[in-house]
Amino acid sequence: MSDGRPRVLLAEDDRRLAGMLERLLSGEGYQVTVAFDGQRALHLAMTEAFDVLLFDRGLPAREGLEVLEALRARGNTVPALILSALGNPADRVEGLTRGAEDYLAKPFDIDELLARLAVLRRKSAAPTGGLKIPGGVLHPGRHEAVTDAGEVVVLSERETELLVMLARRPGQVFTRQELLETVFADADDTGVVDSYVHHLRRKLGRGCVLTVRGIGYGLGR
Known part of the structure; x- marks a missing residue:
């Protein structure tokens, strides 16, 4: 902290x-x-x-x-x-x-x-404009996203870390295991990845995270 x-x-x-x-x-x-x-x-x-x-x-x-x-x-x-x-x-x-x-x-x-x-x-x-995400912009340092409509959505630290990883590689699909090892290394069950994806979708809409069946997750389009 x-x-x-x-x-x-x-x-x-x-x-x-x-x-x-x-x-x-x-x-x-x-x-x-x-x-x-x-x-x-x-x-x-x-x-x-x-x-x-x-x-x-x-x-x-x-x-x-x-x-x-x-x-x-x-x-x-x-x-x-x-x-x-x-x-x-x-x-x-x-x-x-x-x-x-x-x-x-x-x-x-x-x-x-x-x-x-x-x-x-x-x-x-140095100031940055944030990371582009579907429907808005993510500001990692502030742990928040600003939607295109101007709404400020507060995110938890782990929600932010997960979304940052996806947003910095918008064309890449990550396996649940990859996300577990990098963002949730203190956990041992890929179910925690699914839970945080659910949290992000609840806050930012289902389109913020893309599910690729049989592989894992990527940034929504």
């Missing part, structure tokens, strides 16, 4: 370094969430709202750039800074081409890290 401070997801398996960075960033006014492996980082990035991603490359379970690629494939556009001991030009180019906005080699200068994070934070805070 955000307390008004910009949120950073820090994925770093070196616990000593992670603790140092958490204390540093907290002292600079950030709200920091730490993940010690790539799978946890992926889950947090898909189920919570962050302003900046700060990822090590050499994460256990899933490598940092692999996690970032998975997030970009699912429509997650939160700006990302990669930290890595791999700092030659080819490594930097790889990081940038696989979805990172910035890349900083270890060991790094603290002031430079803070300056780069500030730039990414400004990009994240």
Whole structure:
């Protein structure tokens, strides 16, 4: 839950370094969430709202750039800074081409890290027009949708996350299992996906989510 401070997801398996960075960033006014492996980082990035991603490359379970690629494939556009001991030009180019906005080699200068994070934070805070959905516009940061008729529909956090995933990939059909693993990773029954689709349809109309029999769900048309 955000307390008004910009949120950073820090994925770093070196616990000593992670603790140092958490204390540093907290002292600079950030709200920091730490993940010690790539799978946890992926889950947090898909189920919570962050302003900046700060990822090590050499994460256990899933490598940092692999996690970032998975997030970009699912429509997650939160700006990302990669930290890595791999700092030659080819490594930097790889990081940038696989979805990172910035890349900083270890060991790094603290002031430079803070300056780069500030730039990414400004990009994240830039105003957007929201995500187009059938019959209106979704505003994820406000957990609400505004219909074409001007009605404001308040959504829960999970309803928002599910609709964001569909809206950022409007031509894609997701299986229930895919939606369960990314949006509802703390649940173990795909029935929860069906329940939240029902909630969205009740609030926004049946046309907001498309059912593809035998496959799953996509954004309505």
